[in-house]
Amino acid sequence: MIISRISRFLSDYDNLVAAYAVLVIAVAVIGIVLIPGLVYEEEQLYPKQIDRASSLDPYDRGGEAFGRAEVAAQYPENSPYLGYVTAYLTPLARLMADETLHLGTTIVSHPGGIIDEILYNTRGLDTVAETSILFAAFAIAAYLFTRRD
Amino acid sequence: MFSLPTGQIGGRELFVVEFGDVVNYFSPYTASLFAFALIFTVIVIISRPERMVEIAFGGDAYLAKEIPTKDLAFQRFMAIACGLATLAAVVSGDLFNFALFTSMVGITNIGIVAAVRSRHVLNAAYQYGIVAMVATLPLFGAAAITLATTGSLSLWELYRAGITVPFVAKAFLVLGVMGEGMAPFYVAKAEITRAPGAPYILMIHVSSLLVFLRVVEIALSM
Numbered sequence: 335m336i337i338s339r340i341s342r343f344l345s346d347y348d349n350l351v352a353a354y355a356v357l358v359i360a361v362a363v364i365g366i367v368l369i370p371g372l373v374y375e376e377e378q379l380y381p382k383q384i385d386r387a388s389s390l391d392p393y394d395r396g397g398e399a400f401g402r403a404e405v406a407a408q409y410p411e412n413s414p415y416l417g418y419v420t421a422y423l424t425p426l427a428r429l430m431a432d433e434t435l436h437l438g439t440t441i442v443s444h445p446g447g448i449i450d451e452i453l454y455n456t457r458g459l460d461t462v463a464e465t466s467i468l469f470a471a472f473a474i475a476a477y478l479f480t481r482r483d
Numbered sequence: 484m485f486s487l488p489t490g491q492i493g494g495r496e497l498f499v500v501e502f503g504d505v506v507n508y509f510s511p512y513t514a515s516l517f518a519f520a521l522i523f524t525v526i527v528i529i530s531r532p533e534r535m536v537e538i539a540f541g542g543d544a545y546l547a548k549e550i551p552t553k554d555l556a557f558q559r560f561m562a563i564a565c566g567l568a569t570l571a572a573v574v575s576g577d578l579f580n581f582a583l584f585t586s587m588v589g590i591t592n593i594g595i596v597a598a599v600r601s602r603h604v605l606n607a608a609y610q611y612g613i614v615a616m617v618a619t620l621p622l623f624g625a626a627a628i629t630l631a632t633t634g635s636l637s638l639w640e641l642y643r644a645g646i647t648v649p650f651v652a653k654a655f656l657v658l659g660v661m662g663e664g665m666a667p668f669y670v671a672k673a674e675i676t677r678a679p680g681a682p683y684i685l686m687i688h689v690s691s692l693l694v695f696l697r698v699v700e701i702a703l704s705m
Binding site: 347348354357358361364365368371372373374375376379407409412413455456457458460464466467470471473474477481 | 504571580606613621634649
């Protein structure tokens, strides 16, 4: 009865998106109801200060070239060069950062514009995975575009 | 310094692979998933594809389906990429990293079926693709909620007894993996696996099953 009706609904793959959407909506409604129970943790692993006056805003994590910046990491012993990556700017990038407000953060000052510590050092594997996803997606798109039929 | 809190369903860690803050671990549970994914990836790399023969019912006629080499090469490439993403996902020690590799499994799954030419397979793959794309929202939403409420993403921290991950984050995580891998919904996948190209097409099944087994471990341990 009800089971055979559900199974008949599910056996058509055109209903797949609808079935998944119902599940997502159900969990989202439960989540909205439970929002008052969610408490923001004040001790975040990756803290962020926004300093609008800084020329490297919003990527500024402080520090001098060849010196250390104070960067938080979950496992500092796994990142021996923690703090050196984000502090370093090439002379050209340093010039742009000193002379203008935002140019030091842009692609213009690359190579060696500000390199985010968390993106490229402590959580570098995430960045590798993200690029791999993009590459796979581009490969599929290119294949579909060039296939003839 | 690295030791998984005891009482995990995955067992104690055997050894760890450190990528900065992302510390992957091999426990008996994840190591067996890893070994299974590795074996299947090797099979995909070395094996030659099947040649499907359809027999006309009630007669002695049969027809062999020829698949162009170009399509097979792309299917194999995507199947290997899917196997590598599965390898990384089943041993990942970080929630965001796990979500990333799971979404890569979803995208490469679509890539595997994209090379098939029959119409009903592509129709099923289209529906499946929509679900896989939508599923990234609950998947990464789960990681975001977890980071906001616990302040960390590392599974080593989240497995500790004092840290409670909200129920809705776990539910979103399982829901996201369900959408990416389609492990419990075999509706579209039954259509997809009728497509020719055996070892590559089966990678869709293997990857989603392994990732689903892994998310069960994560959701129960958190």
